[in-house]
Amino acid sequence: MKYIGLVIVALLIIGGLILWVRTLKARKSSRNVIQFEKAKNNMQMMQKCTYCKKINKITFYASANGTVVGVCKACKSKVNSEDMLPL
Incomplete structure (x- = not known):
């Protein structure tokens, strides 16, 4: 009877201990997650417009030959005149 108690x-x-190790691993992996929308918005705000070089939110466009430009709202008319497609 004494040995059964020790085994239990x-x-x-x-x-x-197994549960404790699993929770530690789960906490570590949850800290590595980056919210996609937040990272995407920060990247857009940090880049410059291809035409006016101002730091602003930009939209990316591709031309027929494959070049990609980032354009702010003020320079969007230049892109429309060149018939570029938004990405």
Whole structure:
């Protein structure tokens, strides 16, 4: 009877350690997650317009030959006249 109690206590301790290690791993991986929308918005605000070189929110456009430009709202008319497609 004494040994059965020791075995049960040992199993409970081992089970507790396994759960503790799993929660530590889950916490570590949850800190590595970056919110996609937040990162995308920050990247757009940090870039310059291809035409006027002002730091602003930009939209990317591609021409027929494959060149990509980032354009702010003020310079959007230049892109429309060149028939570029938004990405």
